[in-house]
Amino acid sequence: MAHERTLVIIKPDAIQRELAGEILTRFERKGLKMIGLKLQLLPEETIRDHYAHLREKVFFEELVEFMTNTPSILIVLEGKECVEVVRRMVGTTNARSADIGSIRGDYGMSVQSNLVHASESLVAAQTEIDRFFKPGEIHDFTKISFHLVYSSAERD
Numbered sequence: 001m002a003h004e005r006t007l008v009i010i011k012p013d014a015i016q017r018e019l020a021g022e023i024l025t026r027f028e029r030k031g032l033k034m035i036g037l038k039l040q041l042l043p044e045e046t047i048r049d050h051y052a053h054l055r056e057k058v059f060f061e062e063l064v065e066f067m068t069n070t071p072s073i074l075i076v077l078e079g080k081e082c083v084e085v086v087r088r089m090v091g092t093t094n095a096r097s098a099d100i101g102s103i104r105g106d107y108g109m110s111v112q113s114n115l116v117h118a119s120e121s122l123v124a125a126q127t128e129i130d131r132f133f134k135p136g137e138i139h140d141f142t143k144i145s146f147h148l149v150y151s152s153a154e155r156d
């Protein structure tokens, strides 16, 4: 399967604001294949690893608290060039300046509470999928709408 996989987290603010269905629907309607999905209260240590690149920042402890006080929805998506496609659907980190039409741009007003996480590269995506999902929680099935979403050359 040459199609990429990426990790999306529907964050606690989106769950509390009842935006989970809205956000999930965007990925479905785009034509992405959902191969993993679960609701989970994320363990503090897992979030410290996930955001290790930010551990020296003044906002880090508040970020850890924000991410661990309400469950998140974890999603693995698959599709052609989907790491880049999903990052563009999510928008830039600061939701106030994110493009209108992106998820953060349409629903958010915050840098921290910006509704969704999406892996930033193919390498990060693999690490993050392995961090949050066991192999048995990812489902490799044939999606019958693929011949409508892609040309034959784009399907592999």
Ligand code: DAT
Binding pocket: 051, 054, 059, 063, 092, 093, 111, 112, 113, 114, 116, 117, 118, 120
């Ligand atoms: P992104 O989520 O767009 O990949 P990132 O990896 O730089 O951005 O940061 C991860 C998360 O950390 C981000 O979604 C929200 C939080 N964050 C980043 N910069 C912040 C800041 N200046 N103040 C508060 N939270 C911040």
Ligand code: MG
Binding pocket: 120
């Ligand atoms: Mg990031």
